[in-house]
Amino acid sequence: MEPEAVQDRYTKLAPHYDRMMSFWAPLDRWRRRAVAETNIRKGDTVLDIGCGTGKNFPFIEERIGPAGKLIGLDYTPAMLEQAARRVDEGRWKNVDLIEGQAEDVDRLVEGPFDGALSWCCLSIVPDCDRAIAAAASLLRPGGRFTVYDMRTTRAKGPLGWPLTRFAEWWVNHYGTGDPEADYAVAKPWKATMAKYLTGVTYREMAFGTLFRCTGQRPAASDVAVVETEGNRTPRPEENPPGRLQA
Ligand SMILES: C[S@@+](CC[C@H](N)C(=O)[O-])C[C@H]1O[C@@H](n2cnc3c(N)ncnc32)[C@H](O)[C@@H]1O
Numbered sequence: 001m002e003p004e005a006v007q008d009r010y011t012k013l014a015p016h017y018d019r020m021m022s023f024w025a026p027l028d029r030w031r032r033r034a035v036a037e038t039n040i041r042k043g044d045t046v047l048d049i050g051c052g053t054g055k056n057f058p059f060i061e062e063r064i065g066p067a068g069k070l071i072g073l074d075y076t077p078a079m080l081e082q083a084a085r086r087v088d089e090g091r092w093k094n095v096d097l098i099e100g101q102a103e104d105v106d107r108l109v110e111g112p113f114d115g116a117l118s119w120c121c122l123s124i125v126p127d128c129d130r131a132i133a134a135a136a137s138l139l140r141p142g143g144r145f146t147v148y149d150m151r152t153t154r155a156k157g158p159l160g161w162p163l164t165r166f167a168e169w170w171v172n173h174y175g176t177g178d179p180e181a182d183y184a185v186a187k188p189w190k191a192t193m194a195k196y197l198t199g200v201t202y203r204e205m206a207f208g209t210l211f212r213c214t215g216q217r218p219a220a221s222d223v224a225v226v227e228t229e230g231n232r233t234p235r236p237e238e239n240p241p242g243r244l245q246a
Contacts, residue, residue, distance in 0.1 A: 001124040003101065007076050010052070013174065014078035017053050020174060028055075030148060030205070030212075034117050035059045037214050038146040043067040044114035049102050049135055050074055050121020054083035054095075061092055071109050073098045074121075102131035111138035117146040128187050129195070136196035139217035145197060146214040147189065155207040163207055189213045 001009070013020070035056065040046055040063045048056050051072030060070050072095065074080050080097045087095045100108040102118070102125050116135050122128045135145050153171060155163035190202040190213060197215030204211050 002126065003075065006124065010076035011078040014053065014076065014082050017079065017082065018055070021055060028059075031056050031119065032059045032062075034119060034146050034148050034212065035063055037212070038115040038117050038144045040064060040115045045069040045112075046071070047105070047109065047113045047116040047135070047138060048072045049105060049116060049118040049131070050125075051083055051097070052076075052079045052119075052121070054086040056117065056119055057083070057086055057092070057095065058090065061090060061094075064094070066092075066094060068094060070095045071098060071113075072096070073100055073102065073105055073108065075099065075101050101125075103127050103134060105131065106134040106137050109138065112140040113138050113143055114140055115144050115146075117148075119148045120150060122147055123149045123151075123187065129192050132192050133196050136215075136217055141217055141219040144214055144216045145193070146212065147193070148210065148212045149189075151204060151209055151211045153209060155209050157207045159207060163209065167209055 010017075038046070040060060042063065042065045044064050045068065046060050046064060048054075048060065048070065051057070051074050054072060057070065057072070061068075064070065070092070072080070072083055074083070074097075077099055080099055083097055087097070098108055102121060116139060118131075118135070122131055125131050132145070132147075139145060153164055153167035154160070155167060189211060190200055193202075193213050193215045194200045196217075198218040200213065200215035202211060202213045
């Protein structure tokens, strides 16, 4: 989705977003799982890309505690206003909210991070390869990046037809994506993550409509191994932790 369209859409949705997402409250256990899969621990510094109204924040805060640090990045100021409200309500003193695009995250925030995650944002980012590269470059060696996102509206299995109709209705009604887009074809998630990260795992969920993908920035000693497996992983001197080299 083009940047102006994103801001336009999410500025309208921002005041209603949390209420609208309460329908999906049972899926909050997946938010907790995403945080767990990112291997976030007490005192860690964590980046949430496309944080929106901060729905992942409680689960991240639960893990990092007051000694940790959380940076939320989003392109829509109205979504960040809602996130700021959540931060006030949570009385978290360790959160910074940054306005900007996921593709530029390495220019907007200082790494390194112990972990990063992105929930339902990268599927609508035009240059998601660039966004993943930028996020990966901000990680400490061994730090994990986890993406949970929309794969397609076309659900598989016996409930495929009704679920597909429902997903199309939801996307058309709320405008949170493109019902015609097959994000999995347009954005080969696993291959893109594996360009910049190692030990990448990819799983589909919710009858194939959603996916989760996680990987870790290789430790300097792993780089040679990763390259022999055919992945293009930047060498540490080429791309030191904390900054993506252009
Ligand atoms: C579906 S919402 C998800 C919000 C949040 N991650 C959640 O789980 O509730 C998508 C968010 O991605 C943000 N977004 C879209 N394109 C972006 C981009 N290129 N860079 C940063 N944020 C972007 C939107 O402003 C919106 O807040």
